[in-house]
Amino acid sequence: MSELRRDPVLGRWVIISSERGDRPSDFIAAKPLPKTGFCPFCPGNEDKTPPEIDAVRDSCTEPNKPGWRVRVVSNKYPALSIEGDLNKRARGIYDIMNGIGAHEVFIETPDHDKTISTLEPQNMEQLMWMYRERMIDLENDERFKYILIFRNAGQSAGASLAHPHSQLIATPTVPKRITEELNGAQEYFNFKDRCVFCDMIDEERDYQRRVISENDRFISFAPFASRFPFEMWLVPKHHDPNFADLEDSDISALAQCFQKSLKYLDKALDFPPYNYIIHTIPVNTSRQYTYHWHIEIIPRLTNIAGFEWGTGFYINPVPPEQAVEILRSANGDSQ
Amino acid sequence: MSELRRDPVLGRWVIISSERGDRPSDFIAAKPLPKTGFCPFCPGNEDKTPPEIDAVRDSCTEPNKPGWRVRVVSNKYPALSIEGDLNKRARGIYDIMNGIGAHEVFIETPDHDKTISTLEPQNMEQLMWMYRERMIDLENDERFKYILIFRNAGQSAGASLAHPHSQLIATPTVPKRITEELNGAQEYFNFKDRCVFCDMIDEERDYQRRVISENDRFISFAPFASRFPFEMWLVPKHHDPNFADLEDSDISALAQCFQKSLKYLDKALDFPPYNYIIHTIPVNTSRQYTYHWHIEIIPRLTNIAGFEWGTGFYINPVPPEQAVEILRSANGDSQ
Numbered sequence: 001m002s003e004l005r006r007d008p009v010l011g012r013w014v015i016i017s018s019e020r021g022d023r024p025s026d027f028i029a030a031k032p033l034p035k036t037g038f039c040p041f042c043p044g045n046e047d048k049t050p051p052e053i054d055a056v057r058d059s060c061t062e063p064n065k066p067g068w069r070v071r072v073v074s075n076k077y078p079a080l081s082i083e084g085d086l087n088k089r090a091r092g093i094y095d096i097m098n099g100i101g102a103h104e105v106f107i108e109t110p111d112h113d114k115t116i117s118t119l120e121p122q123n124m125e126q127l128m129w130m131y132r133e134r135m136i137d138l139e140n141d142e143r144f145k146y147i148l149i150f151r152n153a154g155q156s157a158g159a160s161l162a163h164p165h166s167q168l169i170a171t172p173t174v175p176k177r178i179t180e181e182l183n184g185a186q187e188y189f190n191f192k193d194r195c196v197f198c199d200m201i202d203e204e205r206d207y208q209r210r211v212i213s214e215n216d217r218f219i220s221f222a223p224f225a226s227r228f229p230f231e232m233w234l235v236p237k238h239h240d241p242n243f244a245d246l247e248d249s250d251i252s253a254l255a256q257c258f259q260k261s262l263k264y265l266d267k268a269l270d271f272p273p274y275n276y277i278i279h280t281i282p283v284n285t286s287r288q289y290t291y292h293w294h295i296e297i298i299p300r301l302t303n304i305a306g307f308e309w310g311t312g313f314y315i316n317p318v319p320p321e322q323a324v325e326i327l328r329s330a331n332g333d334s335q
Numbered sequence: 336m337s338e339l340r341r342d343p344v345l346g347r348w349v350i351i352s353s354e355r356g357d358r359p360s361d362f363i364a365a366k367p368l369p370k371t372g373f374c375p376f377c378p379g380n381e382d383k384t385p386p387e388i389d390a391v392r393d394s395c396t397e398p399n400k401p402g403w404r405v406r407v408v409s410n411k412y413p414a415l416s417i418e419g420d421l422n423k424r425a426r427g428i429y430d431i432m433n434g435i436g437a438h439e440v441f442i443e444t445p446d447h448d449k450t451i452s453t454l455e456p457q458n459m460e461q462l463m464w465m466y467r468e469r470m471i472d473l474e475n476d477e478r479f480k481y482i483l484i485f486r487n488a489g490q491s492a493g494a495s496l497a498h499p500h501s502q503l504i505a506t507p508t509v510p511k512r513i514t515e516e517l518n519g520a521q522e523y524f525n526f527k528d529r530c531v532f533c534d535m536i537d538e539e540r541d542y543q544r545r546v547i548s549e550n551d552r553f554i555s556f557a558p559f560a561s562r563f564p565f566e567m568w569l570v571p572k573h574h575d576p577n578f579a580d581l582e583d584s585d586i587s588a589l590a591q592c593f594q595k596s597l598k599y600l601d602k603a604l605d606f607p608p609y610n611y612i613i614h615t616i617p618v619n620t621s622r623q624y625t626y627h628w629h630i631e632i633i634p635r636l637t638n639i640a641g642f643e644w645g646t647g648f649y650i651n652p653v654p655p656e657q658a659v660e661i662l663r664s665a666n667g668d669s670q
Contacts, residue, residue: 003654005560008531009519014560015650079650092538094559148646158638175646184344196343203427224429225340225349277646303493311483311510311612315350315414319338 001081002099004173012176015079015099040076041163043068043110050074053104054133056126070126071107072134078103079169086143086172102138102170106130106149112163115153115271117262119164124255127166128246131278134168135244139283144170146178146282149243154273157300174282181279182288189290197292198239200224209321213260217253220261220297222320229318230269230327232261232297241291243280258295265299268330273300336416337434339508347511350414350434375411376498378403378445385409388439389468391461405461406442407469413438414504421478421507437473437505441465441484447498450488450606452597454499459590462501463581466613469503470579474618479505481513481617484578489608492635509617516614517623524625532627533574535559544656548595552588555596555632557655564653565604565662567596567632576626578615593630600634603665608635 002017040048043066052063054072061067074082080101088097108127109119116124135147151166152158159165188196204210204221212220212232220234234257236250246254265272280293308314328334337352375383378401387398389407396402409417415436423432443462444454451459470482486501487493494500523531539545539556547555547567555569569592571585581589600607615628643649663669 007558007560008523008535009516011519012560012562012647012649014562015648016561016654017650017652091559092542093534094538146646156638171646171648175648177647180647181344184346188343199428200343203429207427223342224426225342225347226351227347227349303491311481311506312347312512312515313350313506313508313510314347315352317352319351 001084002079004097004099006095008094010176013171013173017079017099039112039161039163041105041107041161041165042112046071049105049107050076054130054137056130066110068107068110069123070109070130072130073105073107075103075105075167080171097172100143100172102141102144102168104134104168106134106166106168108164108166114164115262115266116151116164117259117266119259121252121255121259124259125251128251128255128258129248131166131168132244132246132251135280135283138168138170139244141170142284143172144283145174145285146171147280148175148277150275150277152275154271154300157273157275159273174285178279178282182281182291185291186288195239195290195292197235197294201235201237210324212264212324212327213257215253215257217250218257220257222324224320226316226318226320226323227314228298229301229316230265230272230299230323231316231320232265234258234261234295234297235292236294239292241281241287241289241293243278243293261297264327264331264333265297268327269299269301274298275300336419337414339432339434341430343429345511348506348508352414352434374447374496374498376440376442376496376500377447381406384440384442385411389465389472391465401445403442403445404458405444405465407465408440408442410438410440410502415506432507435478435507437476437479437503439469439503441469441501441503443499443501449499450597450601451486451499452594452601452606454594456587456590456594459594460586463586463590463593464583466501466503467579467581467586470615470618473503473505474579476505477619478507479618480509480620481506482615483510483612485610485612487610489606489635492608492610494608509620513614513617517616517626520626521623530574530625530627532570532629536570536572545659547599547659547662548592550588550592552585553592555592557658559655561651561653561655561658562649563633564636564651565600565607565634565658566651566655567600569593569596569630569632570627571629574627576616576622576624576628578613578628596632599662599666599668600632603662604634604636609633610635 002015004013005016006013046064050073052071052073056069058067080099080103082102084098084100086097086100109123131149138144138147147170149168185196201219210221218236220232223231223233274297276295276297278295281288281291337350339348340351341348381399385408387406387408390403391405393402415434415438417437419433419435421432421435444458466484473479473482482505484503520531536554545556553569553571555567558566558568609632611630611632613630616623616626
């Protein structure tokens with residue numbers, strides 16, 4: 001079983017996984033994505049994954065058989081294990097607990113060659129719906145404090161299989177970055193009596209030059225202090241701390257805004273590697289209503305150098321206003 | 336001039352640099368390191384860099400001519416500019432200041448083909464001495480709050496020239512990660528009345544299985560909660576918050592411990608890309624004596640995926656105890 005170890009200076013928890021290589025060379029190079037050959041996520045190969053946890057299916061089809069639109073399974077090589085207890089303890093001066101958690105995979109479409117920006121709109125809605133359902137279900141497990149949904153698109157963004165998929169990891173501690181965001185939003189609220197994300201939405205709608213996509217319910221923009229070239233945030237216009245509270249009636253607006261943002265990116269930069277991450281409030285702990293859920297999309301265009309690692313202080317060579325200009329002009333949008 | 340922009344949620348400052356590309360494709364791929372051809376850092380090409388700020392030189396040689404052992408020049412494409420004032424101001428709801436700072440390059444050796452682990456020991460000492468001298472000098476500029484020294488080794492660690500070099504960036508704000516470390520060390524001190532780094536040194540010396548190198552004055556080890564495979568920290572055994580207070584008499588011990596650690600890494604993993612970063616206290620602000628300076632060495636073996644970006648919560652597939660076993664056995668060290 002993997003371990004969770006706490007950095008004694010920063011309080012950051014690290015998963016030390018028990019997956020092991022035998023030789024130093026096993027750690028050196030990322031394996032290239034297999035382009036052809038057998039794919040365990042394609043229809044017909046359902047028995048090559050762990051059993052189905054949930055799925056959106058055509059009527060009258062059986063679990064673990066073809067006929068699904070979106071399929072959720074456990075990760076075959078999970079970073080955290082679902083069985084067991086945390087057994088929080090000391091090791092010398094350090095703090096440690098068992099690597100308990102959930103690690104699931106969303107197989108986003110039966111079609112091996114799609115990506116988010118080219119999914120059928122209905123399929124994208126089914127995926128958003130499934131994200132919400134898995135969050136709601138896992139919140140029932142009181143060992144978990146956070147449910148993280150993310151997507152690694154492309155090998156240099158960390159993907160190890162080409163078939164379109166995203167992932168969920170439920171963790172027994174609140175990740176450090178999330179705690180910082182919660183604290184930041186609370187401090188802003190204490191000072192201004194307003195939500196910082198709501199203020200950002202107003203500012204971006206006024207300024208317009210960083211806006212990528214907007215509909216009745218959602219807006220996406222390149223954040224003012226973008227860490228990375230072409231970074232995008234997608235934010236609900238109505239204040240809501242919790243992704244899992246997403247209304248059925250908002251799902252199609254979310255899918256539309258999300259897909260349009262990624263279409264702009266894929267068109268302008270020819271399907272670059274990227275990550276996206278849903279940022280939402282922790283579960284099974286006091287709810288913080290000053291937070292505002294959102295999705296951060298991070299294209300992986302530049303190497304992160306020592307300066308960034310050492311400081312959390314990023315150098316971004318593309319001002320967000322210029323990034324949006326490029327996105328718009330590549331997409332024939334003369335807004 | 337570049338800008339410093341503050342993330343309104345996290346308080347993190349980002350450098351938005353004014354270096355611009357013209358087309359989207361300019362942002363997509365890192366350029367490969369030139370292997371051959373002209374090198375502006377090689378002896379004889381001193382006029383191809385900005386003028387020398389400082390150097391360790393053979394006697395009777397002139398600035399900006401050959402005869403140097405370590406040479407410091409301004410970065411030709413600086414992320415921050417030395418001239419001007421900060422002009423802190425609002426932009427809409429956001430905070431911004433001018434990109435004022437220093438950005439210098441340490442050309443570590445005249446020999447294009449060396450790396451830290453293969454430098455002559457005397458050359459390594461000259462480099463450590465020069466790191467200290469530049470810190471002491473730049474502290475006199477009251478606009479600066481932090482002086483960061485780091486090295487990007489190898490293209491995937493962010494190096495853009497092959498000739499051995501490291502860099503210094505002086506910033507007008509204290510980087511977020513450093514503030515967090517200062518706070519973490521202070522909290523630990525408040526609770527235990529001891530330095531967390533001093534405690535770690537004792538624990539690692541007792542446990543031995545994570546120790547990589549140790550001499551009278553310094554120790555290097557794989558930290559208990561390593562974020563990355565083969566991560567190493569090098570720490571002075573005597574409590575000291577400030578790298579710039581390094582005694583002359585400690586320089587050779589530092590150089591020896593540092594080189595041995597990197598030799599182990601280069602031997603075991605065949606000269607992998609890595610970053611190292613000197614972590615020390617801020618300047619021109621109240622000094623925090625509960626901090627303990629150290630150097631973090633981060634091999635760049637794995638891709639950082641969405642999970643890590645979203646959370647600051649890392650998955651490390653190589654337990655530090657196993658990493659040290661591999662380092663030792665590759666170096667014939669049966670400790």
